[in-house]
Amino acid sequence: MLRKVFYISDGTAITAEVFGHAVLSQFPVEFDALTIPFVETEAKAHDVKLQINDCFITTGERPLVFHSIVKAEIRDIIYSSEGLDYDFLNTFVAPLELQLGMKASPVVHRTHGKANEGYEARIDAINYTMDNDDGQTLKNIDKADLVLLGVSRCGKTPSSLYLSMQFGIKAANYPFVEDDMDNLKLPTALKENKSKLFGLTIDPVRLHEIRKSRMDNSRYSSLRQCRIEVKEVEMMYKRERIPFVNTTNHSVEEIATKILDVTGLERHMF
Amino acid sequence: MLRKVFYISDGTAITAEVFGHAVLSQFPVEFDALTIPFVETEAKAHDVKLQINDCFITTGERPLVFHSIVKAEIRDIIYSSEGLDYDFLNTFVAPLELQLGMKASPVVHRTHGKANEGYEARIDAINYTMDNDDGQTLKNIDKADLVLLGVSRCGKTPSSLYLSMQFGIKAANYPFVEDDMDNLKLPTALKENKSKLFGLTIDPVRLHEIRKSRMDNSRYSSLRQCRIEVKEVEMMYKRERIPFVNTTNHSVEEIATKILDVTGLERHMF
Incomplete structure (x- = not known):
């Protein structure tokens, strides 16, 4: 059975997909991927958590979870699931905050939003x-x-x-x-x-x-x-x-x- | 002056751009970004290293370098530059190798290549x-x-x-x-x-x-x-x-x- 992968975001999930796909394409196996975009409320985050946990129970393997969730309260719910978290956004934001000498000010939908200049x-x-x-x-x-x-x-x-x-x-x-x-x-x-x-x-x-x-x-x-x-x-x-x-x-x-x-x-x- | 950013890859550099852009868009400032794709030879990697080092000398600030370089010998040359490396591929590949119980078998151009199924x-x-x-x-x-x-x-x-x-x-x-x-x-x-x-x-x-x-x-x-x-x-x-x-x-x-x-x-x- 293929290993289950979730791409999750409170935005379009395009970045989570592109990132996860780039990392997983380094491995010589296939994966069974599911993308869940617009996880914008705690209720929806709890639903997704259940889905991840069900998947663990059914398959006996912890699903891989690639996410790019900007809101901390949503992210914490996903973190508390049985999935293995690969949080590329926050992995790099902390060292960059140090380097740049400023705090990140995350805004949902900034990456692929329309406010984007040009x-x-x-x-x-x-x-x-x-x-x-x-x-x-x-x-x-x-x-x-x-x-x-x-x-x-x-x-x-x-x-x-x-x-x-x-x-x-x-x-x-x-x-x-x-x-x-x-x-x-x-x-x-x-x-x-x-x-x-x-x-x-x-x-x-x-x-x-x-x-x-x-x-x-x-x-x-x-x-x-x-x-x-x-x-x-x-x-x-x-x-x-x-x-x-x-x-x-x-x-x-x-x-x-x-x-x-x-x-x-x-x-x-x- | 805007902080200088390099997106570097031995492939299209699309993944490096998308990833770097997603991370940097969490910060409330602008950056001066340059993308360098197809860094496929050691000679070209040395050129890019020089460019990064020149940029450090000129600006007095270490440029941010986001890269998704599959070939180790190319990557090592970029690592040896004065840039600050944000290597999202390898940051996540090592823990995934442990989880999946297999070695990654990196192939250049797999992510955005034509061999892609479908x-x-x-x-x-x-x-x-x-x-x-x-x-x-x-x-x-x-x-x-x-x-x-x-x-x-x-x-x-x-x-x-x-x-x-x-x-x-x-x-x-x-x-x-x-x-x-x-x-x-x-x-x-x-x-x-x-x-x-x-x-x-x-x-x-x-x-x-x-x-x-x-x-x-x-x-x-x-x-x-x-x-x-x-x-x-x-x-x-x-x-x-x-x-x-x-x-x-x-x-x-x-x-x-x-x-x-x-x-x-x-x-x-x-």
Whole structure:
């Protein structure tokens, strides 16, 4: 039976999840995880405590409890359960108080709340990215922080959206399609924004698989066509000196952070 | 001068950022943060060490260093800098090794890597959400995990995208517009998927501000129209017994996790 894990918070529990997941992913086993957000009242905390204790009774193993609970009275109830507490917030807050020479002044919902500076700019970035996805229009391209280029289904849209959602980057994206291939060149509007361009490429065999699952038995999805498009586009990146990454074996997180690392664009935090 | 903070990783550094940000947001001051991802070689680690040491010399204060470095030889170089180390991974890995009765087997890029189970399902969810944004089509609505409803500019699109990106939820969204208001009712395709519906609402004054910034001096952005639309839509939610949340004072993280909490939809981790 998989070891039971609880991610608990008086906020969204996103931080507790991300943290617990990062720590547990260092171990070569799977876990059975349950996330409980918005534990904001003592009554709810007592319910959660019961749930943890029941789990201990049923499984005979103390559940792992990762939490990021800001309110002390809620935290104490969870501490009093049979779970094994991994309280990353408070483990680090005490030494930081000493270092910084000030007391922490915890506020629930500060980490992922809307009061976060720049929140509106982030929503603007998401909207910009939606409106400028897949080369729908190039007329607002001068407002972009970044323009991702690439053939259809190489990862432009998820990468652009991740960049806007996670980092507040206005990321447009522009596709090169079959008809472009005979004489592949950059549209004038893109040439004029060359410092913002970043290319994506992909292994043609992987591209072929992805396209087949959307449109089988088509020229679009044929391995031959995939090879032609990838080759032409990579040649253009080199000719035009556009930096590019291969997305084949990388997640959107890795693609997005690699692009920011290469371009030097600032990572905003939300 | 703001205290300098480094977020360092041999991977994307997203976990180090999220963790450091969560801890530092407990303090009532601002920090000057720099993220350095992909510190994968000893040469790069030595560069980063120099940067940390320079920062100490320049500012006279030891920089705070949050890191999630998996490779021991890289980590040791960062440890030997003048920075104050907050190593959340290893702080918790050792006690977990005891508890779990096994050694950690750290692998770089496991946390945010593509090998992550369900990665393709997540990309499918993002594509589904893009294709079913803003009521573009209702013909794939039976494939949705969730359908967000609401008036224009109440937060449907960013919330849907966050749900797909962060949690792998296929979230469609459907707008109610001015012309619907005289006789507001659910389209048949939505009625047939009633268990998937979730409503968003918003304070009319806030809606008026958001719409004004897009289209000033229009009926669409007038406070009167905003009030009518919000009132009609909220009445329909109640009439049809559709659960709903008010987005006015909440971030996409809070809206998304609240929806999952109410609906009981599973939170996938990536």
